[in-house]
Amino acid sequence: MKLYIILLLLISEIVAGEYYSKIEPVDSFYIKSSVSGQIVDVKEEYEGKNSDSTIIIHIDDKIDIMDLKSSRKKLLLLKSNIELSKESVAYTKKSMKIDQSNYNRIKDLSTYSKVQKDAKLLSLINSKNNYLKSKNSLQNLQTQKLDLELKIEILKDKIEKKNIKINNGLYIYKIYPHIGDFVNMGSPLVDVQDLSFGKLSVFVSSEDLENIENKKIYLNDKLSEYKIDKVWKVADMQNISSYRVEIIIDKPKRFSKLIKVEFK
Secondary structure: OHHHHHHHHHHHHHOOOEEEEEOEEEEEEEEEOOOOEEEEEEOHHHOOEEOOOOEEEEEOOHHHHHHHHHHHHHHHHHHHHHHHHHHHHHHHHHHHHHHHHHHHHHOOOOOOOHHHHHHHHHHHHHHHHHHHHHHHHHHHHHHHHHHHHHHHHHHHHHHHHOEEEOOOOOEEEEEOOOOOOEEOOOOEEEEEEEEEEEEEEEEEEHHHHOOHHHOOEEEOOEEOOOOEEEEOOOOOOOOOOEEEEEEEEEOOOOOOOEEEEEEO
16 A cells, blocks of 8 residues: 555656647637628638738728728818918908008098098908908818818728738638628638747646746657746636646647647
């Protein structure tokens, strides 16, 4: 009985720092739709292949493109109107200054009657009103320009979001929609993976976590030159009392392969 207990203790010592991990892509992420619309084109043949920056999914953007073209034309016309409005402001300002000068010149002269002075004052008031109206008109046009420029940027962003591209070299794991489907905001579109490196994730005990950054990493009983990339200091939610440790490795020949990981 005593010998059996000793053997159990020896076995537990041997496997204490021994774990198994599946080689995963260094990064995996999911692209969801940020707009609503009908799918008009899907490059389903890219599923299971590396991207070459081709548009993988095209959501109907015909109306948006028409609206963008129309808005750009309106912006050109608006800019022209703004320039004309600036000229109008300059002319009315000049007219106001002339009327102001004329009124200032006669307002204190006794040789001019009250009727003449009032006529000059009325002319000055009218020119000031015209100046303020032309200035207000210019400000309204400039506000419209800002609104239209914002609308154009929103349309450009919306059109871009309806043409889903995956960065060159990333692996397209799964494409969800098909031609004719209608997607809403938040609908899954593509699962993408970065296969440039591999990643090993293990959940180590609190004992093995001690000084783990200084321990050497053995993969399948062979000493490696890899270092720990990340260590979680808080126990995992699912693997209770275990702590997640990640190791980044060179791109393997085959992903999803199970590897023995030891820290010594």
